[in-house]
Amino acid sequence: MVKSTCRSIFEASLNMTRVVSGIRPTGKLHLGNYFGAVKSFLKMQEEHECYFFIADIHSLTTHPTPSDLHSNVKQVLAEHLAMGVNPEKCALFVQSDVPAISELYTYMNMNAYIGELERSTSFKDKIRSQKDNINAGLLTYPVLMAVDILAHHADVVPVGKDQQQHLEMTRTFANRFNHMYQTDYFKEPQAYSNTGKLIKVPGLTAQGKMSKSSGDTDTLIFDEDEKVTRKKIMRAVTDNGPSEPGMPKSEGLQNLFDIMELVSDQSTIQYFDNLHQEATIRYGDLKKQLADDVVKFIEPIRAKISHFKQDTHALQKAARIGAEKANESASKTLKEVREIIGFKQF
Numbered sequence: 540m541v542k543s544t545c546r547s548i549f550e551a552s553l554n555m556t557r558v559v560s561g562i563r564p565t566g567k568l569h570l571g572n573y574f575g576a577v578k579s580f581l582k583m584q585e586e587h588e589c590y591f592f593i594a595d596i597h598s599l600t601t602h603p604t605p606s607d608l609h610s611n612v613k614q615v616l617a618e619h620l621a622m623g624v625n626p627e628k629c630a631l632f633v634q635s636d637v638p639a640i641s642e643l644y645t646y647m648n649m650n651a652y653i654g655e656l657e658r659s660t661s662f663k664d665k666i667r668s669q670k671d672n673i674n675a676g677l678l679t680y681p682v683l684m685a686v687d688i689l690a691h692h693a694d695v696v697p698v699g700k701d702q703q704q705h706l707e708m709t710r711t712f713a714n715r716f717n718h719m720y721q722t723d724y725f726k727e728p729q730a731y732s733n734t735g736k737l738i739k740v741p742g743l744t745a746q747g748k749m750s751k752s753s754g755d756t757d758t759l760i761f762d763e764d765e766k767v768t769r770k771k772i773m774r775a776v777t778d779n780g781p782s783e784p785g786m787p788k789s790e791g792l793q794n795l796f797d798i799m800e801l802v803s804d805q806s807t808i809q810y811f812d813n814l815h816q817e818a819t820i821r822y823g824d825l826k827k828q829l830a831d832d833v834v835k836f837i838e839p840i841r842a843k844i845s846h847f848k849q850d851t852h853a854l855q856k857a858a859r860i861g862a863e864k865a866n867e868s869a870s871k872t873l874k875e876v877r878e879i880i881g882f883k884q885f
């Protein structure tokens with residue numbers, strides 16, 4: 540597949556204009572979502588033409604009930620507003636409010652091959668994790684995601700590291716469409732992070748990335764009681780402690796330091812790192828400090844989430860303005876794609 544991410548990010552940063560990204564409403568947002576994606580949204584919305592959306596069509600692969608679907612969309616929309624995504628500065632919309640996406644998805648599915656879709660890491664993960672529900676939507680998930688991005692001709696897509704392969708597939712589908720129709724209509728979008736490198740925020744149980752589906756004890760959620768957050772951190776997986784100076788950090792401990800990098804002062808991190816080097820560290824102290832810093836970071840956002848969840852007017856207004864902007868852009872793409880494909884009126 541196409542190009543290395545480092546080069547891509549560098550090249551893209553030289554000349555970026557359109558920005559697209561989405562988050563699935565499959566649970567409350569966590570630190571991974573914030574540092575992997577939303578933090579970049581906040582920076583990008585100041586300077587660029589941005590389209591940020593709640594990927595509710597994608598979330599149908601998990602078969603939510605209608606009432607869960609609606610309340611999850613509301614939750615994630617409120618969370619975007621609480622985190623500072625500003626509907627005046629970007630298009631903040633709900634994916635299913637933009638019908639052109641579904642039609643473009645139909646067309647793009649025709650030039651995505653079963654073999655490449657089956658090889659996608661996210662599909663293989665889902666086959667393992669939801670054995671009883673391996674639906675066609677899971678297989679063609681990368682096509683829908685490509686359409687989300689290509690519908691607005693994105694230059695860059697702020698995402699966490701877990702989405703890197705989907706971006707490669709998006710470029711493959713864009714290039715294949717161009718080749719098939721002898722056009723240069725779609726450009727190649729690049730993954731982006733405000734840190735200059737795509738990131739993966741680890742979970743607390745030393746079992747990979749923090750994720751909405753990886754289980755309650757693993758994930759630091761914004762809209763959660765402070766006591767629960769503290770308890771999760773105090774119970775995080777570590778080890779028996781270094782038995783002599785200079786020992787390497789275990790995976791669980793490294794994860795706690797990685798999370799510290801996101802929310803704590805450099806001097807605090809250095810302090811605990813030194814204690815670890817000297818083999819005098821007490822993990823209880825480290826966890827208490829991390830819990831204080833996480834809570835300090837999360838708390839103001841949590842308060843705003845509660846506020847926005849009650850503010851139906853603000854939610855409706857944001858989604859309506861966002862849908863208008865996104866529909867304008869995606870309908871134009873749909874019209875042009877239909878012409879390129881050869882659909883003509885008699």
Ligand code: TYM
Pocket residue numbers: 559560561562563564571572573574575576594597683684685687688696697698699700701702738739740741748749750
């Ligand atoms: P989703 O809903 O799983 O995650 C939303 C965003 O959060 C990032 N993220 C993380 N970043 C760092 N560390 C973590 N532990 C972590 N967990 C989640 C994800 O990388 C993502 O940026 N397929 C997408 C949704 C989507 C989309 C799109 C994204 C649909 N269409 C078009 C970009 C463009 C997804 O499932 O994200």
